[in-house]
Amino acid sequence: MKSSQTSREILRTVGVSKEYPGVKALSNVDFDLLSGEVHILLGENGAGKSTFTQIVAGAVHNDNGEIYLDRKKVNIKSCLHAQELGVGMVFQESHLLPLLTVAENIFCGHEPLKKGEKGPIDWNYMREKSAELLGKLGYTIDVNTKVGQLNLVERRMVEFAKALSQNCKVMILDEPTASLSAKETEQLFTVIRELKKQNVGIIYISHRLDEVKRIGDRVTVFRNGAKIKTLRVADTDTDELIELMVGRKMESIYPWEERQIGETVMKVEGFTHPKYFQNISFSLHRGEILGICGLKGSGKSEILRAIFGDLKISDGKMEIAGKMVTIHTPSQAIQNKMAYVPADRRREGLNLNFDIVKNTTIASMKKFTVWGLLSDKKELAAAQQYKEQLQIKTPTVKKMVRQLSGGNQQKVVLAKWLSSDAQIIIFEEPTNGIDVGAKFEFHQLIMELAKSGTAVILMSSDLPELVGMSDRVLVMKEGSIVGRLEHAELTQEKVLQYAT
Ligand SMILES: Nc1ncnc2c1ncn2[C@@H]1O[C@H](COP(=O)(O)OP(=O)(O)OP(=O)(O)O)[C@@H](O)[C@H]1O
Ligand SMILES: [Mg+2]
Numbered sequence: 001m002k003s004s005q006t007s008r009e010i011l012r013t014v015g016v017s018k019e020y021p022g023v024k025a026l027s028n029v030d031f032d033l034l035s036g037e038v039h040i041l042l043g044e045n046g047a048g049k050s051t052f053t054q055i056v057a058g059a060v061h062n063d064n065g066e067i068y069l070d071r072k073k074v075n076i077k078s079c080l081h082a083q084e085l086g087v088g089m090v091f092q093e094s095h096l097l098p099l100l101t102v103a104e105n106i107f108c109g110h111e112p113l114k115k116g117e118k119g120p121i122d123w124n125y126m127r128e129k130s131a132e133l134l135g136k137l138g139y140t141i142d143v144n145t146k147v148g149q150l151n152l153v154e155r156r157m158v159e160f161a162k163a164l165s166q167n168c169k170v171m172i173l174d175e176p177t178a179s180l181s182a183k184e185t186e187q188l189f190t191v192i193r194e195l196k197k198q199n200v201g202i203i204y205i206s207h208r209l210d211e212v213k214r215i216g217d218r219v220t221v222f223r224n225g226a227k228i229k230t231l232r233v234a235d236t237d238t239d240e241l242i243e244l245m246v247g248r249k250m251e252s253i254y255p256w257e258e259r260q261i262g263e264t265v266m267k268v269e270g271f272t273h274p275k276y277f278q279n280i281s282f283s284l285h286r287g288e289i290l291g292i293c294g295l296k297g298s299g300k301s302e303i304l305r306a307i308f309g310d311l312k313i314s315d316g317k318m319e320i321a322g323k324m325v326t327i328h329t330p331s332q333a334i335q336n337k338m339a340y341v342p343a344d345r346r347r348e349g350l351n352l353n354f355d356i357v358k359n360t361t362i363a364s365m366k367k368f369t370v371w372g373l374l375s376d377k378k379e380l381a382a383a384q385q386y387k388e389q390l391q392i393k394t395p396t397v398k399k400m401v402r403q404l405s406g407g408n409q410q411k412v413v414l415a416k417w418l419s420s421d422a423q424i425i426i427f428e429e430p431t432n433g434i435d436v437g438a439k440f441e442f443h444q445l446i447m448e449l450a451k452s453g454t455a456v457i458l459m460s461s462d463l464p465e466l467v468g469m470s471d472r473v474l475v476m477k478e479g480s481i482v483g484r485l486e487h488a489e490l491t492q493e494k495v496l497q498y499a500t
Contacts, residue, residue, distance in 0.1 A: 012033075277302060410433050
């Protein structure tokens with residue numbers, strides 16, 4: 001934090017509360033933010049972090065309480081109003097318009113005009129400035145591209161650029177690094193440090209606890225909609241923060257066990273794609289957890305998509321259970337008992353307008369039939385079981401997924417695939433945005449799957465998770481496998497050495 005002479009209070013909330021039907025999302029939150037500080041919000045999924053920041057950013061209205069900006073009481077009416085007051089936010093879920101270009105999205109709502117206030121929109125300035133802002137984030141994207149054509153990480157970058165373009169006093173980042181790799185995270189931190197120097201106050205929500213020490217000045221913990229405590233980062237540690245979040249002591253260990261790995265279930269040989277990867281060969285065994293990692297551009301996601309028939313290869317062969325197979329489409333992969341849980345789950349993993357029960361069972365309907373008919377009772381029991389195991393925070397499993405917090409939506413995706421009877425499951429960034437307690441449960445569930453013979457491919461940029469859970473790790477770089485590490489020799493440092 002800057003010295004106390006120069007930092008001043010820029011935001012204060014007093015007694016902020018919010019209720020949704022049947023859920024007290026926030027109760028009586030007192031909070032303050034200083035200029036030039038990074039104030040981290042922590043809490044389990046559903047604790048109220050997004051709701052609280054959405055209120056400050058004008059996207060949600062509070063039922064009670066007061067908000068002060070620069071010590072002046074304000075009544076924030078909308079996102080646009082919040083922006084005018086100097087509050088910008090990068091939301092947990094994308095707020096971009098897919099049919100508009102990158103530049104149009106960045107300046108949507110505050111388009112620069114020629115000749116001051118009156119002229120037509122200054123398109124050239126808009127495009128140049130957009131490219132410049134993205135450049136600051138270490139990104140070059142053609143600013144004339146439609147946002148709908150971008151991948152998850154690129155869309156994130158456009159959202160950061162959009163927030164930066166508003167020159168705000170208060171910047172809110174809701175799980176900004178959830179889909180970013182180590183290098184992109186570093187780039188974002190550089191930008192955050194620069195914003196701090198310009199005296200911007202930053203509210204930063206994350207489930208990656210290592211980030212607290214790296215970027216935070218103060219930290220506030222939420223539990224069940226209430227503020228539990230605000231601490232200086234220098235005065236606390238991870239164990240204390242976990243205890244404050246979950247309300248009890250918890251050991252952060254991985255449930256990995258030494259065990260007998262079975263026969264080969266999948267053999268990939270010489271997979272090549274003209275753009276993304278060359279000559280990739282590896283095998284996967286029954287009951288094995290195979291980690292895959294690499295930086296952006298290493299080809300790690302593309303190779304998984306190719307295996308699943310979602311990306312066409314120019315050369316290569318694949319065997320499943322000893323038989324040569326050709327997989328050209330995801331549905332052929334599914335017929336071969338494969339499942340793929342992509343990182344971009346809102347796009348590809350959930351039906352937001354269905355309830356939790358349907359979303360849980362949709363990938364494995366057969367399991368839930370009796371005499372060929374779908375059994376409500378069986379479906380309900382399965383959803384109920386995962387609700388408890390993964391601690392999905394909801395009054396009932398009949399709730400529409402749209403109404404769950406971001407992390408609880410992710411848990412439903414995991415439930416869906418954990419309950420499928422696939423023999424090979426590919427998880428891409430499975431615990432992104434998931435709180436510590438549920439992470440631990442999920443790791444246990446994966447371990448149980450592996451013990452019962454399922455082969456798991458785990459692609460994760462959460463290095464402690466990758467190292468803690470994998471039997472073997474393949475490290476990719478520039479389209480090739482550059483390192484193969486066994487569990488006994490796995491360390492985060494080694495993985496990074498190969499990856500960079
Ligand atoms: N639109 C909505 N309708 C009904 N309930 C909602 C709605 N939005 C949020 N909630 C509920 O409010 C509570 C707080 O949710 P919030 O999204 O603020 O949690 P969070 O701390 O951001 O969690 P996460 O880490 O999972 O993102 C949750 O119980 C959630 O189900
Ligand atoms: Mg949230």
